[in-house]
Amino acid sequence: QVQLVESGGGLVQPGGSLRLSCVASGRTFSTLSVGWFRQATGKEREFVAAINWGGSSTRYADSVKGRFTISRDNAKNTAHLQMNSLKPEDTAVYYCAAQSTEALAYINGYKWWGQGTQVTVSS
Numbered sequence: 259q260v261q262l263v264e265s266g267g268g269l270v271q272p273g274g275s276l277r278l279s280c281v282a283s284g285r286t287f288s289t290l291s292v293g294w295f296r297q298a299t300g301k302e303r304e305f306v307a308a309i310n311w312g313g314s315s316t317r318y319a320d321s322v323k324g325r326f327t328i329s330r331d332n333a334k335n336t337a338h339l340q341m342n343s344l345k346p347e348d349t350a351v352y353y354c355a356a357q358s359t360e361a362l363a364y365i366n367g368y369k370w371w372g373q374g375t376q377v378t379v380s381s
Contacts, residue, residue, distance in 0.1 A: 259284045260370035264354045267375030270344055276377060278339040280354030287335040288312075291357050293368055294328060294339045296350035296377075306352070307339060308362035317362040322348075344379045352377050 266278040280292065293308035307328040308317045316328055325344075330337040337354065352375055355368035 260290070260356050262354045262356060262370055262372035264352065264372045264375040267352060267377045269378045269380065271381050272344060272346060272379055274344050274379070275340070275342045276344065278341065278352055278354075278375060278377075280337045280339075280372060282335045282337075282356060287330075288332040289358065291360050291362055292328075292330060292337040293355045293357070293362060293365075294337075295353045295355060295365065295368075296348075297353070297374075298347075298350040301350075303353070303365070305363050305365060309337065310360045310362060315360065315362065341377070344377075346379045348377060349379050350377060351375065 261284045263281050270276050291310045294306040295303050296306050297303040305319050309328045325342050327340040354372040356370045357368045359367050361367040
């Protein structure tokens with residue numbers, strides 16, 4: 259049993275930055291891999307970024323590589339997604355998810371999901 263709560267979404271202008279946070283409870287956070295996914299209106303949910311349990315391995319979607327950075331602080335049971343140089347096409351609901359394996363980009367491996375936080379990039 260894992261509970262995940264996202265925060266940090268909002269409205270930002272193109273080129274701006276946001277930092278999303280994901281706080282976990284219910285299971286030892288350090289044993290979990292964490293991923294960020296997003297779903298825009300009318301689109302499939304897509305992989306954004308992920309980090310393994312020890313922080314030694316990360317994965318990024320090509321569309322965000324070089325702009326987004328995923329990190330974690332196991333002592334605080336928290337993961338973050340730093341989003342820089344935001345574009346209108348980044349507009350979506352962003353979800354935090356967790357799994358007990360290290361198949362980081364495999365969406366079906368994620369067993370626990372947060373409720374999502376809205377990110378809107380618009381001038």
